Amino acid sequence: DRYLGFVKDITERKRAEEASQERMKEITCLHAVGRCSQEDLTVDELCRRTVESLIPAMQFPEITVPVIELGDKRYTSGNHTEGVSHNLHSEIRLEGKAVGHLRVFYLEERPFLLPHEQDLVNGVAATVSTWLDRSRAEASLQESERRYRQLFDQANEGLLIMTLDGRLSEVNRAFAQMHGYNVEAFKGTDIAALDVLHERTLEDRADVTRRVQAGEVVRFEVEHHHKDGHIFPLSVTMSIVDLAGQMRYLAFHQDITERKRAEEERAKLETQLRQAQKMESVGRLAGGVAHD
Numbered sequence: 335d336r337y338l339g340f341v342k343d344i345t346e347r348k349r350a351e352e353a354s355q356e357r358m359k360e361i362t363c364l365h366a367v368g369r370c371s372q373e374d375l376t377v378d379e380l381c382r383r384t385v386e387s388l389i390p391a392m393q394f395p396e397i398t399v400p401v402i403e404l405g406d407k408r409y410t411s412g413n414h415t416e417g418v419s420h421n422l423h424s425e426i427r428l429e430g431k432a433v434g435h436l437r438v439f440y441l442e443e444r445p446f447l448l449p450h451e452q453d454l455v456n457g458v459a460a461t462v463s464t465w466l467d468r469s470r471a472e473a474s475l476q477e478s479e480r481r482y483r484q485l486f487d488q489a490n491e492g493l494l495i496m497t498l499d500g501r502l503s504e505v506n507r508a509f510a511q512m513h514g515y516n517v518e519a520f521k522g523t524d525i526a527a528l529d530v531l532h533e534r535t536l537e538d539r540a541d542v543t544r545r546v547q548a549g550e551v552v553r554f555e556v557e558h559h560h561k562d563g564h565i566f567p568l569s570v571t572m573s574i575v576d577l578a579g580q581m582r583y584l585a586f587h588q589d590i591t592e593r594k595r596a597e598e599e600r601a602k603l604e605t606q607l608r609q610a611q612k613m614e615s616v617g618r619l620a621g622g623v624a625h626d
Contacts, residue, residue, distance in 0.1 A: 356393065356447060360454045363391030367458050371465040380465060381409040384458060388438060391454060397441040402426070402462070404434035422452050424459035428466045436462070492568075492587035495577070498547075500525045503582060512568075512589050514561030530557035530565050546574050546583065555590070566591050 366387040370380055381402045388400040389411060402409040404426060420443065426434035436459040438451070446452070486493055492509030496502050505520045513528065531539075538554065545552045551573045557565050572585040 356450060359391045360450065363387050363454060364457050364461070367461050371461055371468075377404065377466075377469075378407075378409070380462065381407075384436075384462060385409050385411055388455075388458060392438065392440075392451060393447045394440060394442075394444050397444065399439040399441060401437045401439065402434065403437070422446055422455045424452075424456045426459050426466070427463040428470065433466070489586075492589075494520075494525075494583075494585050494587070496525060496583040496585065498581060498583065509587055512566075512587070513558065528558045530559060542572070546572050549574065567594050 367384050370383045370387070375383070381404060385400045385402060389395050389398045392398040399411055421437045421439045423435060423437050425432040426436055436455055438455055440446070486504075486506050489506055490508055492512050493506040494502055494509055495504040502520045502523045502525060505517055507517060510517045510520060542552050542554050551571065553569065553571045556568050556570055558568055560566055567590050569588045569590045570585055572583055575582055575584045
């Protein structure tokens with residue numbers, strides 16, 4: 335009996351399979367870190383999970399020690415040993431400036447799989463950097479929104495944000511109170527429901543709209559209906575603003591009832607004074623005629 339066999343060198347195939355497995359580990363790691371960066375995590379949580387994700391992605395996970403240095407903090411695995419110098423390294427950046435480091439050590443003198451493992455470390459560091467940039471931007475936006483909300487709500491003037499077709503998107507407490515309502519009552523209300531419109535008012539309003547849409551900050555006066563039925567005058571300063579990509583009218587309202595009363599009283603006094611002066615002049619003239 336004889337055996338017939340075929341021998342084939344599969345070295346290259348094995349290398350290709352091993353390389354494919356290594357690439358799969360790297361992709362899995364980048365995906366895990368990328369997914370973490372999309373979650374609502376703290377810096378500590380992100381860094382710890384990044385360290386955990388890096389270990390199985392390396393060629394020799396049993397001797398792999400990832401270290402993230404960020405500010406005065408260090409995040410690493412439990413088997414970290416001081417004094418190990420053989421490592422891969424990439425900077426972690428915030429707004430383009432280096433703020434930390436990502437290092438991956440082997441506890442033994444083993445070769446790193448270059449350039450692939452260095453590319454992996456660079457990719458993970460870039461993902462952490464992007465997360466830091468986004469977190470900074472989000473924190474800045476949240477602070478900006480908090481300050482805006484505080485200014486908007488606490489302003490003494492009545493403030494409103496209105497769509498270009500005249501629907502109220504938002505009003506502050508002062509605006510609601512000067513009309514006798516609460517804030518919620520105005521959501522989606524047409525501003526025309528508050529306005530006391532006359533023919534001249536309509537002409538003036540069309541001119542105001544043209545000027546505001548041209549980018550001008552326009553000041554004018556209106557009359558509004560109060561909840562209890564009385565009509566009161568307002569001074570309005572209006573402009574057009576871009577809010578999150580949508581054009582809106584922003585208007586400041588000041589109740590000028592007292593100012594109007596004072597103006598009317600002053601006008602009345604001036605009329606009385608002129609009448610008294612006229613009567614005095616007539617009296618002097620009559621006295622002069624009588625003397626003659």
